[in-house]
Amino acid sequence: MSMKHAVMAGAVMLAASAVALAEPAGGTISGKVTYEGTPAKMKPIDMSKEPSCAKMYTTPPVAETVVTGTGNSLADVVVYISAGAPDDAAPSTAAVFTQKGCRYIPHVLAFQVNQELKIVNEDQTSHNIHPLPKLNREWNKSQPPGTPAISEKYDKAEFIPVKCNVHPWMHGNFAVMKNSHYTITGDGGAFTLANLPPGKYTVTAWQESYGDQSQEVTIGGSETKSVNFVFKAKPY
Amino acid sequence: MGKLLGVVLVIIALVSAYPILKNQYPLPEDISTHGHLIDEQLHDTMVEAGISFIGAQLVLAYFVWSFTGRKPGSPLKNFPGGAKVLVIFAFVIVGLEVLALGAFGQKAWASVYFTPAKADSLQIQAQAEQFAFYFRYAGPDGKFGQIHPEKIDEGNQNYFGLDPENDVAARDDIVSGELVVPENREIHLMLHGKDVGHSFYVRELRIQQDFVPGLDLSVHFTATKPGKYEIVCTQLCGLGHYNMKAYLNVMSQADYDNWFKQQSAQ
Numbered sequence: 001m002s003m004k005h006a007v008m009a010g011a012v013m014l015a016a017s018a019v020a021l022a023e024p025a026g027g028t029i030s031g032k033v034t035y036e037g038t039p040a041k042m043k044p045i046d047m048s049k050e051p052s053c054a055k056m057y058t059t060p061p062v063a064e065t066v067v068t069g070t071g072n073s074l075a076d077v078v079v080y081i082s083a084g085a086p087d088d089a090a091p092s093t094a095a096v097f098t099q100k101g102c103r104y105i106p107h108v109l110a111f112q113v114n115q116e117l118k119i120v121n122e123d124q125t126s127h128n129i130h131p132l133p134k135l136n137r138e139w140n141k142s143q144p145p146g147t148p149a150i151s152e153k154y155d156k157a158e159f160i161p162v163k164c165n166v167h168p169w170m171h172g173n174f175a176v177m178k179n180s181h182y183t184i185t186g187d188g189g190a191f192t193l194a195n196l197p198p199g200k201y202t203v204t205a206w207q208e209s210y211g212d213q214s215q216e217v218t219i220g221g222s223e224t225k226s227v228n229f230v231f232k233a234k235p236y
Numbered sequence: 237m238g239k240l241l242g243v244v245l246v247i248i249a250l251v252s253a254y255p256i257l258k259n260q261y262p263l264p265e266d267i268s269t270h271g272h273l274i275d276e277q278l279h280d281t282m283v284e285a286g287i288s289f290i291g292a293q294l295v296l297a298y299f300v301w302s303f304t305g306r307k308p309g310s311p312l313k314n315f316p317g318g319a320k321v322l323v324i325f326a327f328v329i330v331g332l333e334v335l336a337l338g339a340f341g342q343k344a345w346a347s348v349y350f351t352p353a354k355a356d357s358l359q360i361q362a363q364a365e366q367f368a369f370y371f372r373y374a375g376p377d378g379k380f381g382q383i384h385p386e387k388i389d390e391g392n393q394n395y396f397g398l399d400p401e402n403d404v405a406a407r408d409d410i411v412s413g414e415l416v417v418p419e420n421r422e423i424h425l426m427l428h429g430k431d432v433g434h435s436f437y438v439r440e441l442r443i444q445q446d447f448v449p450g451l452d453l454s455v456h457f458t459a460t461k462p463g464k465y466e467i468v469c470t471q472l473c474g475l476g477h478y479n480m481k482a483y484l485n486v487m488s489q490a491d492y493d494n495w496f497k498q499q500s501a502q
Contacts, residue, residue: 043393043502046413049368049482065392128475142475163390166476168368171391209392236401 027219030192031227033077033185033205039066039233040209045103045169052124053102053167064107065171065209066233073189074231076108077207078159078175080182081193082214084201088179090115094151097162097172099127099143104162104172108184108208112177113157119143119150128165131174133158140165159206173208205229238304242297249293256286264439267461267486271442273344281337288333348443353424353456358417361426363396364434364447367476369467370395373410376500381406383428410499416485418492419462427453435471438484446471459486 044060047053054060067075095111097104100122111117121127121143130140135156142165143150154160157178164170175182183191193203196219206212210231217225255261263275303313315322361372361380374380381403388397398406417423427436429447436455437444445455469480487495 040392041502045393048414050479063391063393126476126479161391166367166479168365168370168390168395169393234401236407 026194026196027198027222028192028194028224029196029201029203029217029219029227030190030224031229033074033079033189033191033207033229033231034072035068035074035210035231035233036072037233038235039068040236042066047102047167047169050102050125050167056101061101061103063169063171064103066207067107069187069189071189073185073187074207075185075187075189076106077185077189077191077205077229077231078108078110078182079185079191079193079203079205079229080110080175080177081179081196082202082204084199085179085181085196088112091180094118096120096149097174099123099129099164099170102127102164102167102170104170106172106184108173108175110175110177110182110184112180114153114155117152117154117174119152121145121147126166127170129162130165131160131162133160136160136176159208161208175206203227205231207231209234239301242301242304245293245297245300249290249297253286253290256282265461266442267440267459267463267465268442269458269460270344270347271440273347274442277337277341277344280340284333284337348455348457353454354422357422357424357456359424359426360415360417361396361428362415362436362447363428363430364436364469364473364480365395365430366432366474367469367480368413369415369436369469369480369482371412371415371482372396373412373496373499375408375410377405377408379405381409388430408500410496412499414483414485415467416487416492416495417459418489419459419486421489422456422458424456425454427455432473433471434469434473434480436467437470438465438467440465441484444470459484462486462488462491 042062042064044062046060064076069075090112094116095109096118097106097109098120102123102125119129124145126142126144128140128142129150132138133154135158136154139152141150154174154176157176160174160176162172162174181193181196183193185191198219198221200216200218202214203217204212204214210233213229213231215227215229217227219225263278266272266275359374363370363372372380381398381400382405384397384399386397387399388394393411395411398409400407425436427445427447429449429451432449434447435444436447441457441459443455443457445453447453463486465484465486467482467484469477473480
């Protein structure tokens, strides 16, 4: 997971720096997402019904609805500018969502409105991907092993839970964003939103079980503002 | 030419009977205490149906052989006493046959469906959903937590809709994707359908019972041989039906106790 997150964070930063080349360098918002209290213990996933997936793990993987790290940090939290920044055009690169070992990788995938979403099945079994949007059009598609990637798009911003109609334990999330100022926290819970032009912003952190929190931040110039989020963990 | 058809009929009857008599397609191993009753019933049915089949084919062949080659204009030969006697005779024979099978088979059916599970049987709840089975054990406290459909959250592994936050009995419930049972102990399986019709079928247990949404049905059995056996859904339930299966894992009591302890600790 940590590698995946690192790669993803890297990709987001690369994308951000590409934008930076075109625009004048702006301010930065950085901070950390943590929890207080006792989070629920994530249970191991029983994949015995799908031996081709079960054999890919030496110890059964656990559910990922709350992913914690050292120092009470929370991973897989989407941190984004929910107000104050203009909508951005979608980048030409596709966001890739992979089904591997009967799990979704990454567990939370953020991409922009109208950006291409590519869904890949790397397993030796059929999957049936079924995102459950409330604002966008709902679809579900079967994807047998070895078939080409499914290409889709969403035209409205929202958080979409994703499930597999064949494997009940499979669960992931799409975060469809209005602008390019977003990131997903990795193992340490840290985040950075760079290249923000001067202005007043609302920064929101979203965690799939704990909901969202927002804070107002004003960026004057090329300064770095620190913002931290603390979620209340629930034991059950 | 007509006589040849009689010979062909005899050959077909004997060739079809041969693999059955040789037991070419034996039943799968029986690992349950009640399974032998079902097997005996199947065997009796096969013997009775087999004798009737061969008898009917031979009679047919005899008639074809004897009454073929009628010259045009020659008188029709009638069965002695006319067709009415024959029809009544056949009706009584077949009726008695079916009644006898029902009467003898009644004990095999009743031992599973009309006899309740023993009070000390191990209670396990089986839930069928598109497209998996989940099994719930009461946990160390011996009590099942309540089910709340609105709490079902599969991404969080809450397949049954338990409410551990408010329901203490639900906190230690064990939920498994595999049906793990100790050998030689009666299992009372309570079947709960979550979405559409499914079926619980383990051929080695000689049990096949549908899940009906809205009805909590139950079956009971005692498995006698440790090992892993396939549980398959035998009611077409949708796109992933072909992939809807789980495993029955029969263990010694000691192994089962270990497994139970391990699951409770998670």
